[in-house]
Amino acid sequence: MEIDSAATRAVLKRERVREAILELIEERSPGDAIPSERALCARLGVSRPTLRAGIDQLVVAGLLVREHGRGMFVAAEKITQELVSDRRSFSLPPAAGTWTSRLLELSTLPAGARVGRKLCLSPAAPIRYVARLRLVDGAPMAIEYLHVPADLVTDLTSAELENGDLYEHLRERHSVQVSEAVQSIEPTVVTRAEADLLAVPELSPALLFERLTYDTANRPVEYVHSLYRGDRYRIMSRLTLGPRTGPRPAPQDGHHPGIPPGDLMPGEPVTFSTRGVVQGDA
Secondary structure: OOOOOHHHHHHHHHHHHHHHHHHHHHOOOOOOEEOOOHHHHHHHHHHOOHHHHHHHHHHHHEEEEOOOOOOOEEOOOOOOOOOHHHHHHOOOOOOOOOOEEEEEEEEEEEEEHHHHHHOOOOOEEEEEEEEEEEEEOOOOEEEEEEEHHHHHHHOOOHHHHHHHOOHHHHHHHHHOEEEEEEEEEEEEOOOHHHHHHOOOOOOOOOEEEEEEEEEOOEEEEEEEEEEEEEOEEEEEEEEOOOOOOOOOOOOOOOOOOOOOOOOOOOOOOOOEEEEEEEEOOO
C-alpha cells in the first residue's frame, strides 16, 4: 500500500492541534469556555479547516460543546463504569489477522504539559513520539500515536516500530518490562485526512483507544492513543460473574452490555478477557 504523503501531513498536523486543545480542556473545568477559533488559529499557526477538524473530533467525543453564537465550552465530565475489580484478572489476547506497521513519523520532542502529566515527566523532558499506520493482512486498520520517555528507548529504531511486537522489542532490547495498562475506548468519526489513510469515507465511524502502560516497577512507560476503523474492528469481552459450579457452557456470539453496578455476585471479583476481532470485507 502506498501512503499518501499529503494525507499523512494533514493527519499529523490535526493530531498536534488535537493535543493542544486537549491541554486547554484539562486546564479548565466543565462549562468553561475555550478561546475562539480565530484566537486558536493564531496561537497554533494552523488554518481554520485544520482547527475545525480537530475541534469536530473532540465535540463528537463529548469533550467539547458548541453553543451557537456563544462559542465552545468544556463538556460535563463523563460517567465511567469500571467492570474490572481485580487488576490481576485482566488479559488481552492478540487480535485476529497478520498485523504490520508503516511508520509515519519518529521524532524526539518535549513531552509538553499533558503528556508529561501522564508519564510523570517534566514538560521539557524528551519523549520519543511515534505515529504509525497499522495494517491487517495488508489493509489499513488503525492510526496509532505513541509517546515513550526518551531515556528508556534512546536507540529505538524504525525497524522495531515496523516489524515484530513492540513490547517484545522493549523487553529484549531496551530492558523495559511492561506489566499492566489502563485503557479507555470511545466512539468517534474520522476526518478527511484520516479517512484517506484508512481507506474509508470521511466521517466513517471509528473507535478511539487511549492507553497508559506501566512497567513492573509501576512506572508509566508508554502513552498511546489510536484510531481504529469502526467498520472492520470490534471488541468482544468474556465476563466471569460468579463461581463456576458446572461445566463451562459453549461460547455464545454476543456480549453483556451495560451491566449495572450491584448486579454481580457478592464477594466475587469480575474477571474478563478482551479480544479484538477484525471483520472481513463485505
